[in-house]
Amino acid sequence: xxxxxxxxxxxxxxxxxxxxxxxxxxxxxxxxxxxxxxxxxxxxxxxxxxxxxxxxxxxxxxxxxxxxxxxxxxxxxxxxxxxxxxxxxxxxxxxxxxxxxxxxxxxxxxxxxxxxxxxxxxxxxxxxxxxxxxxxxxxxxxxxxxxxxxxxxxxxxxxxxxxxxxxxxxxxxxxxxxxxxxxxxxxxxxxxxxxxxxxxxxxxxxxxxxxxxxxxxxxxxxxxxxxxxxxxxxxxx
Amino acid sequence: xxxxxxxxxxxxxxxxxxxxxxxxxxxxxxxxxxxxxxxxxxxxxxxxxxxxxxxxxxxxxxxxxxxxxxxxxxxxxxxxxxxxxxxxxxxxxxxxxxxxxxxxxxxxxxxxxxxxxxxxxxxxxxxxxxxxxxxxxxxxxxxxxxxxxxxxxxxxxxxxxxxxxxxxxxxxxxxxxxxxxxxxxxxxxxxxxxxxxxxxxxxxxxxxxxxxxxxxxxxxxxxxxxxxxxxxxxxxx
DNA sequence: CGGGCACTTGATAGTAATCAAGTCCGGTGG
DNA sequence: CCACCGGACTTGATTACTATCAAGTGCCCG
Numbered sequence: 001x002x003x004x005x006x007x008x009x010x011x012x013x014x015x016x017x018x019x020x021x022x023x024x025x026x027x028x029x030x031x032x033x034x035x036x037x038x039x040x041x042x043x044x045x046x047x048x049x050x051x052x053x054x055x056x057x058x059x060x061x062x063x064x065x066x067x068x069x070x071x072x073x074x075x076x077x078x079x080x081x082x083x084x085x086x087x088x089x090x091x092x093x094x095x096x097x098x099x100x101x102x103x104x105x106x107x108x109x110x111x112x113x114x115x116x117x118x119x120x121x122x123x124x125x126x127x128x129x130x131x132x133x134x135x136x137x138x139x140x141x142x143x144x145x146x147x148x149x150x151x152x153x154x155x156x157x158x159x160x161x162x163x164x165x166x167x168x169x170x171x172x173x174x175x176x177x178x179x180x181x182x183x184x185x186x187x188x189x190x191x192x193x194x195x196x197x198x199x200x201x202x203x204x205x206x207x208x209x210x211x212x213x214x215x216x217x218x219x220x221x222x223x224x225x226x227x228x229x230x231x232x233x234x235x236x237x
Numbered sequence: 238x239x240x241x242x243x244x245x246x247x248x249x250x251x252x253x254x255x256x257x258x259x260x261x262x263x264x265x266x267x268x269x270x271x272x273x274x275x276x277x278x279x280x281x282x283x284x285x286x287x288x289x290x291x292x293x294x295x296x297x298x299x300x301x302x303x304x305x306x307x308x309x310x311x312x313x314x315x316x317x318x319x320x321x322x323x324x325x326x327x328x329x330x331x332x333x334x335x336x337x338x339x340x341x342x343x344x345x346x347x348x349x350x351x352x353x354x355x356x357x358x359x360x361x362x363x364x365x366x367x368x369x370x371x372x373x374x375x376x377x378x379x380x381x382x383x384x385x386x387x388x389x390x391x392x393x394x395x396x397x398x399x400x401x402x403x404x405x406x407x408x409x410x411x412x413x414x415x416x417x418x419x420x421x422x423x424x425x426x427x428x429x430x431x432x433x434x435x436x437x438x439x440x441x442x443x444x445x446x447x448x449x450x451x452x453x454x455x456x457x458x459x460x461x462x463x464x465x466x467x468x469x470x471x472x473x474x
Numbered sequence: 475c476g477g478g479c480a481c482t483t484g485a486t487a488g489t490a491a492t493c494a495a496g497t498c499c500g501g502t503g504g
Numbered sequence: 505c506c507a508c509c510g511g512a513c514t515t516g517a518t519t520a521c522t523a524t525c526a527a528g529t530g531c532c533c534g
Contacts, residue, residue, distance in 0.1 A: 071384070074474035077392040081384050093381065096373045102381055125366070132369040133362075136333045139376040144330065144339055146383040147308070147318050153390040154434025155314040158490075189513065197391025199491050204514055220499075221512065237311040395522080426481060436523050441482055457531070458480065 016040075016063045016114045020087050022138065025130040037120040043107045050091065050105040058115040060091045065111025066186050069103045070194070080195040082142075083108070083186055085172065092135065095121055108186055153197050156236070161196040162206040163235035166216065170226050180217075180227040188221065253277075253300045253351045257324050259375065262367040274357040280344045287328065287342040295352040297328045302348025303423050306340045307431070317432040319379075320345070320423055322409065329372065332358055345423055390434050393473070398433040399443040400472035403453065407463050417454075417464040425458065 017023050017034045026034065040063070043049060049067060050056055062084050069082040069090065081103055084090055093099050095118050116124070125132050152161045166183070174181040185192070193200040207224075210216045215232060217225040226232065254260050254271045263271065277300070280286060286304060287293055299321050306319040306327065318340055321327055330336050332355050353361070362369050389398045403420070411418040422429070430437040444461075447453045452469060454462040463469065 071388050071392075073388065073392045075392065075394070079388045079392040081387060092373075093377045096370065097377045099377070099381075102384065125370075129363060129366055129369065132366065132373065133333065136329075136369065136373055136376065139373065139380065140330045140334045140336070143376065143379060143383065144336075146380065146387060147339065149387055150318060150383060150390065150434075151308050151310065151316045153387065155308075155310045155312065155316040155431070157312070194392070197387075200512095201492085201514080202490060205490090208514070437480090438482080438524080439522065442522095445482075 016061065019063075020061055020089065022089060022131055022134040025134065026128065030128070034116075034124065037116055037124075038114045041113050041115060043111045043113070045107055045109050047107050047111075048104060049107060049111075049113070050101050050103075052101055052104050054101050056091045056094050056101060057118050058091060059089055059095055059118075059121045061089045061114040061116070062086055063112040063114050066108040067105050067111055068108055068187070068191070069105045071103050078194045079197065080187070080191060081146075083172075083195075089135075089138075092139075094118075096135075158196075158198055158202060159206060160236050161198070162192075162203065162210070163232040165192055165196055166210075166224065166226065167229070167232050167236070169224075170229065174226070177225055180225045181229070183224045183226060185222050185224060253298060256300075257298055257326070259326060259368055259371040262371065263365065267365070271353075271361065274353055274361075275351045278350050278352060280348045280350070282344055282346050284344050284348075285341060286344065286348075286350070287338050287340075289338055289341050291338050293328045293331050293338060294355050295328060296326055296332055296355075296358045298326045298351040298353070299323055300349040300351050303345040304342050304348055305345055305424070305428070306342045308340050315431045316434065317424070317428060318383075320409075320432075326372075326375075329376075331355075333372075395433075395435055395439060396443060397473050398435070399429075399440065399447070400469040402429055402433055403447075403461065403463065404466070404469050404473070406461075407466065411463070414462055417462045418466070420461045420463060422459050422461060 017026075017031050017038065023031060023034055043065075049060070050069075052071065064086060067084050067090075068080050069084065070078050070080040072078055082090075084105075090105065091101075094101060125135075148164075152164050169183050169185060170181055173186065174183050176182075187195060189203045190200045193203045196203075207216065207218060210232075211218050213231070215226075215228045217227060219225065254263075254268050254275065260268060260271055280302075286297070287306075289308065301323060304321050304327075305317050306321065307315050307317040309315055319327075321342075327342060328338075331338060362372075385401075389401050406420050406422060407418055410423065411420050413419075424432060426440045427437045430440045433440075444453065444455060447469075448455050450468070452463075452465045454464060456462065
């Protein structure tokens with residue numbers, strides 16, 4: 001057994017490593033070793049974790065909470081690119097290519113992260129090629145999501161973009177509910193707007209319309225019940 | 238020396254393998270071996286290489302020519318996602334994740350491609366981890382390009398999108414010229430339009446305006462001289 | 475030289491951004 | 505506990521921009 005298995009100060013990390021898809025091919029001993037490499041950090045809501053142009057020296061894994069990755073444009077707008085949640089990793093660009101961060105990352109709620117040092121991470125990759133495969137696979141998934149986003153933004157009506165986001169949030173954050181699926185929105189109206197590239201008023205209007213049509217039910221600013229998932233899927237086609 | 242080094246039927250492939258960034262860490266012997274795994278194929282302009290939903294069983298490397306990767310929407314529009322040129326690989330999604338093709342790929346001119354069988358490719362990855370690193374690095378680059386595209390489409394004016402494309406083409410296809418840089422456009426106006434997500438008439442108008450302002454000079458339908466690169470960069474900011 | 479196709483240019487209409495009030499809700503302090 | 509305050513959201517009116525529709529125009533190729 002690894003000498004790290006019973007190291008109490010790392011016990012709470014192991015669950016982190018165990019939950020992360022990129023380490024899913026490792027056995028208990030290996031996970032213990034990985035856990036020993038991890039340090040943790042906690043952030044409260046609204047803190048900036050990574051700043052565009054900086055040079056993070058570690059792989060970051062989200063252990064609890066949510067963060068948004070976004071770019072600031074000179075026109076004063078904000079374009080949200082990703083929302084990362086439990087199990088997602090980030091900062092890989094700085095470790096795999098030799099690049100500076102190309103976007104900001106900010107917490108959307110209280111968030112705990114795990115950090116793996118650049119050298120340790122690179123050693124892991126060499127020792128366990130399966131981790132590389134997992135990462136490549138995840139990078140392909142991200143590419144696919146971005147490709148779909150581009151298709152939405154370039155070739156589809158705004159109705160379709162709103163429906164897409166709602167379905168995406170439904171998949172990620174939906175919970176069963178009497179008449180449909182209850183979704184806790186990770187973003188404000190303004191956040192949704194800068195995620196799909198429209199004005200915040202437009203999001204309000206489209207969501208109001210969807211409510212009038214009986215497709216969704218809006219509960220305050222942070223919750224939505226999806227009553228008719230198929231209708232949303234029809235909007236996207 | 239590898240027994241393949243003097244195998245004439247593979248000589249013309251070796252240059253392909255040698256030119257490809259993902260194999261740049263291999264030595265001559267290893268390259269010869271890779272070359273022996275490669276088969277080639279030629280396409281004329283306008284042929285469909287990959288169809289959305291199909292399941293390509295090989296990694297494809299562009300050896301000569303250009304191809305476009307695009308999605309067809311139900312609204313009848315086409316969204317172009319990538320233009321791949323000499324040295325670029327594609328089809329990785331089907332080999333790294335277990336996914337079907339999520340976009341169509343069509344040649345923009347006469348194109349020669351190299352094919353590496355799925356099993357051979359996976360063996361290569363296991364034997365030479367550096368190839369995995371190169372691929373991860375390239376995937377990160379693609380992510381970054383898509384992230385920038387999304388920023389353009391979501392948060393920037395159309396002027397900026399046109400300027401972005403022109404600068405992108407300038408980087409990839411520009412050649413020195415008396416008064417600026419001559420760029421052979423890989424896409425028609427309609428192609429450019431579906432690359433940046435606007436109507437083809439809008440591309441015409443914006444380019445006319447840029448010509449009136451003395452920033453570019455349009456020569457027929459397929460060439461442009463960039464006279465004032467800085468002006469384009471200012472449009473993007 | 476003629477035909478066709480891609481492109482340009484102009485006119486119009488539709489849609490979303492912007493500007494501008496309100497409204498709702500949660501939190502705070504009296 | 506209630507009243508007030510501020511921030512986020514909704515809704516309405518107007519403006520600006522681009523898509524669409526509709527003629528031309530020019531260029532390439534046979």
